[in-house]
Amino acid sequence: MRSATSRSGFTLIEIMIALAIIGIIMAIAAPSYKRYEEYALTRACFANQKTISGALANFNLDTSQKRTDIPQVFATLQAAGYLQVAPDDPGQGGSTTQSDYQFTYAGFGVKCTVHGTLQ
Numbered sequence: 410m411r412s413a414t415s416r417s418g419f420t421l422i423e424i425m426i427a428l429a430i431i432g433i434i435m436a437i438a439a440p441s442y443k444r445y446e447e448y449a450l451t452r453a454c455f456a457n458q459k460t461i462s463g464a465l466a467n468f469n470l471d472t473s474q475k476r477t478d479i480p481q482v483f484a485t486l487q488a489a490g491y492l493q494v495a496p497d498d499p500g501q502g503g504s505t506t507q508s509d510y511q512f513t514y515a516g517f518g519v520k521c522t523v524h525g526t527l528q
Contacts, residue, residue: 450500454524457496461510462517464491477512479519498523 419427461479464486469475476482483495498506498521506523513520520526 447500451524453499454521455527457499458510458517458519458521458527460492460496462519465518467491479510479512480508483507 465476465479465482468482468486468489468491476485483492486492487495495507496510498509501509501523509522511520511522512518513526516526
């Protein structure tokens with residue numbers, strides 16, 4: 410049975426302990442979040458490389474050409490319907506990152522200067 414003098418709520422010590430526990434959990438979770446974020450950006454870049462490679466291969470087969478100038482051919486691939494939009498390098502932002510994608514004879518034929526080549 411509660412007495413008339415008891416009060417509800419938290420004391421300052423209880424609040425400080427709760428904040429300390431939350432701080433410890435955040436200190437543990439923050440580094441792994443950064444690692445998973447970088448992993449996701451790399452995987453998104455690899456997906457872009459596959460998309461660009463497929464669009465470029467289809468364009469080259471349909472037109473009997475051998476275009477390898479990837480940043481310059483994006484507008485042609487869009488106009489011909491092989492790409493809806495020219496992909497940007499994930500995590501880098503902006504349309505200036507399209508030049509990060511280059512042609513290579515290794516892997517799928519496209520590499521990223523930031524995230525590497527899809528094997």
